[in-house]
Amino acid sequence: MTELATSPDMGRGPEKQLPRFDPGITEPIWKIRWKMNMRSLAQNWEIFKESRVGMSGLIIIIAFGAFGLLWPIMINFVWDPLIYHPVVGFDPMLMHPSPPVAGHLLGTDPIGRDILAQLMFSTGREFLLGMLSAVISVVVGTFIGAMAAYYGGFTDTIFMRVADIVMLFPFVPLLVVIGSMIRLSIFPFAIILGFLEAFGGITVILKAQALQVKVRPYIDAARVAGGSDLHIIRAHIIPNVLPLSFLYMMFNVTAAIVSEATLSFFGILNIDMSWGMMIHTAETAGYLFDFGKFWWLWAPSGFFITLFCAAFYMVGRGLDEVVNPRLRKR
Amino acid sequence: MDALLSVEDFTMHYRTKAGWVQAVDGVSFALKRGQALGLVGESGCGKTSVAMSIMRLLPYNAEIKHGRITLGGRDVYAMASEEFRQVRWKEISMIFQAAMNALNPVYTVGSQIVEAIVEHEPETTEEQARRRVAELFDLVGIPADRADHYPHEYSGGMKQRAVIAMALACNPSLIIADEPTTALDVIVQDKILREMEEIRRRINMSMIYISHDISVIAEVSDIVGVMYAGKLMEIGEADDVFKRPRHPYTYGLMHAYPSILGAKRDLATIPGEPPNLMAPPAGCRFNPRCDRATDECRAVEPKLIKAGPEHRIACHNPVWTPSSGGERVGAAR
Amino acid sequence: MIPGHARAGGPSGALRPAPRFGREQLKARVITMRRYMLGRVGQLVLTLLIYMTMVYFLMQAMPGDISQVYLANPRIPQAARLELKKQLGLDRPPFFQYLSYIKNFFTGNLGVSFSHYPRPVWDILVERLPRTIVLFVTANCLSFYVGFVLGRIIAWQRGATVDRMATVVGITFWTAFYPLLSLILIWLFAFTLNRLPLNQFIEPALWIKAPFTSNTVFGYMVLGASVIALAVFLIFWVFRRGLRRTRRSAAMAWAMTAGVIGLAIWIAHATGTLIYIWDIIRHMILPVCTLTLINFAGTMLLMRDSMLETVQEDYVMAARAKGLPDNVVRDRYAARNALLPTVTSLVLSLASSMSGGLVTETMFSWPGIGQVLFRAAIGNDYPLATGALVFTGVFLLVAHFVADVLYAFLDPRISYTGQPAAEG
Ligand SMILES: Nc1ncnc2c1ncn2[C@@H]1O[C@H](COP(=O)(O)OP(=O)(O)OP(=O)(O)O)[C@@H](O)[C@H]1O
């Protein structure tokens, strides 16, 4: 894809190699490499900081993180678990669903559970789900992409054909069918999602990137200097593909969260509480036909899903500017 | 004859995050109808920036500090954009430095030329325009039936010729050729240059050749301007500049060559590096590399002064000044 | 004009006929194009087989013996059960089961649905496929067009308020939780404004007295729409191609388009199908809008990004230097080239927009493939779910193929490399 074609390596590759040929340097290589990485990280961070969209996304994510971390504190020290438990809590003092009142800042759901507690409890799990599936997809995808680009030939063909098929899979219908047969819980779901993403489009994109790196002269230099295949892939190709991988990781988090929310919304997953689940509860109890009146049943969770996804997407766009100089603000 | 193009004390800087890039600073020259001006200078000295300023195609971060460019008596930057749009290609066209990429990959080469003709000569029908394309292709040496091919089906040299044909399409009175031949091998380069020169003389067109290859400039220009670090250092008739250079920078360049028509070589033969245009040296921008530099050079910026009827230089201690009676450095033999 | 100028072309050969460029060229292009497409069809069939295999093994891998479940369905009478068993090859070893599954697909036999017993799965899916196609194609074309146009505008005005606002709105819709978005739209349009029908595909009361079935009318609609689309395409191809883009030609093209649509409406009216067609269209509005809202932003943001790149290309600069009007530089140079990567990504996102389609169909009770798949999956109707999954895959494959061919037409470079840019 052309928009990814510009090189993201920011000239790190050749520099990184210098220590191997310079006997005057006494520092261990890992230390130099670490310093180099830190320096390029700092440079990239400078560019990222310029992107307003990216920074807004990052701030939102941090806010979500803080919100999620509040949960163990609240449930252990502030809230009474009997009332505020996100799944089995119940407040006997109120008619349910109750609109926001003093003890329940965002009201309660049709079976008497506190909405705020549910939101807070779910935040951590959304992070877990999103990050787990994104990390799996990117780690696997990067490795496959690098392998396919480096070895080419048969390895390449196999992975690319598989990617064609996987890209063809309509994920949600597929997951609906799988999910309705084996009720997936959060971990298997994240893992399945991660692998589906990994073998699909991301491999193709990262491979294209790795191909560009592969033809650089310093790869040949490294090979001549006796670097093993694995070493070259690990030390030269992957670091150069990494910014792009990171970018796709952000987009994959969004994809994972949306998939989870959608399937939860249809009640297909075996997850006791999540943002999608909250809307599901309201919907199945029939409260969604009067939108305006029972807004607290759907608005907070719907807003959270959208905002959370948007935040990762925005960080992705910010990273896009790091990876792709032509998009940068001027 | 009156001046077709005149650039007066033109100063244009680029805004960047790190500061202002002083890419064009106080450049002045005039070009008469039918004359060819050659602009030489090291890479990054602002040649393309001058060309783009004339074409009024500056990027978003360019800022004109002062100065004026007039074309046929009209101020380029005072014209309404719609008015200047009509001027482009009709009166002033350009051969881009990256001719390879100057063609839109999704349309046939012929149609891109036809498009320009039809745009500027509404009375010309498409048929007539196509016939003109065929003639132009003949002229630059591409088989006419290749007009309906896409750019990716052309070789680099063909693209270059096609771009030249495109620049000629509307019979402009001035063509700016920014490194028109650098992408080509030497033999083709010579051939194309000669052809362009012939066409130019035949239709009495003006031309600005931009290059960092002195031999190219020497071959085709009537007037030669030497740029260094955003400034015009010396400008004059080709004979004067090449045979009797007055500016130490030009002198250095010439000195580096046994003969200007000999081996083709790039300019970077003077020891030292061109300055960072974000913080050029005070006084004369050439002073850190100049062996004639004095304290005055490090403090006072030299203005372009007359050194002959058509010869101007910007230097405090020009090479061989007859009135000073000082040492005659063997430049002008 | 500058006086004293001869035409650059030397002796003006006014008598010479204008050269007809490119007959040969065109022929060569058609041939390479045909070869390219044949290659793609071959890949298509192979991919389809692999896809079907994967679906099959996926089903086999599910817990419980599907074939047992299949046969144990109480709704199937004992006699039919044995027949079915033989038909599906369940009495033979697994490999043969697989082969008969493949064979059965190509002979249009996907078994019998549990929940709609005794309707064959194939029947159900074939009945519903056009509805999904119409919804999917309409919504995708619309959202692509909207996204393309908006992206073009905001990229051209980079940094302006429009750009910033459109980016924010785009990101919001792009990441919006779409089941909720459709609920909000239903609530807004159907309940609050009382304007649009809530859901379903037709108004039953209207159709009771109808002399045709809804599917007949729907078939006419699809046919009519295709004919209209083709006609409009031809009109624009003739009048607006390349350089013949004058104001008069534009007026002519639009007038003829209006004429074609008017004619179509008149025919529908004359045959008495107009009110029924209108009823179906009314029911389509909400789901199509939802799908468009979900999808347009992706195209828009992508178009913006890829156009921000093309505007920096030298040919855009050259187009400006040529003194072409601003909108020509934008449309024929910057946007036209930015279109290519955008179409590539459209191809890549077809599958995910199908996912959106499933949700939308379910939310709006639009009786298409997606809704059937969802209900079958929930109701453990394995044959139907499998069939729907395969159909979805086939449908996407074909969509993929169409988009690829389209791309090959858009990018002249493609027929030579034989590879769509999507591959690298
Ligand atoms: N858009 C821009 N923004 C900031 N700086 C720029 C921009 N374009 C050019 N420059 C800088 O302005 C200076 C002059 O550039 P210019 O392209 O005019 O040089 P040139 O003489 O044409 O060089 P070359 O022979 O390599 O083409 C360079 O230092 C360049 O880095």
Ligand code: SF4
């Ligand atoms: S002004 Fe001084 S430094 Fe500059 S070129 Fe002349 S002598 Fe050298």
Ligand SMILES: [Mg+2]
């Ligand atoms: Mg240049």
